[in-house]
Amino acid sequence: MAGNRTFTMIKPDAFAAGNSGAILKMIEEAGFKIVAMKATQLSSELAGKFYAVHKERPFYADLCKYMSSGPIIAAILEKDNAVEDFRTLIGATNPANAAEGTIRKIFATSIEANAVHGSDSDENAEIEGNFYFNQYERVK
Ligand code: GDP
Numbered sequence: 001m002a003g004n005r006t007f008t009m010i011k012p013d014a015f016a017a018g019n020s021g022a023i024l025k026m027i028e029e030a031g032f033k034i035v036a037m038k039a040t041q042l043s044s045e046l047a048g049k050f051y052a053v054h055k056e057r058p059f060y061a062d063l064c065k066y067m068s069s070g071p072i073i074a075a076i077l078e079k080d081n082a083v084e085d086f087r088t089l090i091g092a093t094n095p096a097n098a099a100e101g102t103i104r105k106i107f108a109t110s111i112e113a114n115a116v117h118g119s120d121s122d123e124n125a126e127i128e129g130n131f132y133f134n135q136y137e138r139v140k
Contacts, residue, residue: 003122006082007129012070013113020073023103023116030089036138037075044068050131066112074132083125086118
């Protein structure tokens, strides 16, 4: 059965452009409840840990640099079928391929600076949420 939580980041490009509020509005209007949320900034070392699965990809160094380049918002979200529904809401990795009305189509500026992160599995949603939040930082 699909889980009911996912994890997201509003990435440095969207945060710096002042789009965090508009993106959170879309997320809430799509039926996601915010379970935990913080504004923070990753060091490049922490960005490297978060994206360790991409270590062998050619864009890994650029990705770590970009993700540590400015503040972000990290959040755990709750909704039935959360992971899949959130991936639908954000759209394809490359905004050029993202469906109309998706967050990346509206706010992303490139395949790298693509406005938001969304977990790709229930297992990763759990790991990624735990990367940022302890039990006292979550709504019960
Ligand atoms: P996601 O699950 O849709 O976020 O995509 P991936 O897990 O494949 O990639 C993780 C992140 O790496 C993406 O959200 C982008 O920020 C970045 N990224 C993915 N592909 C590329 C690429 O080809 N070039 C660059 N520069 N960044 C990329």
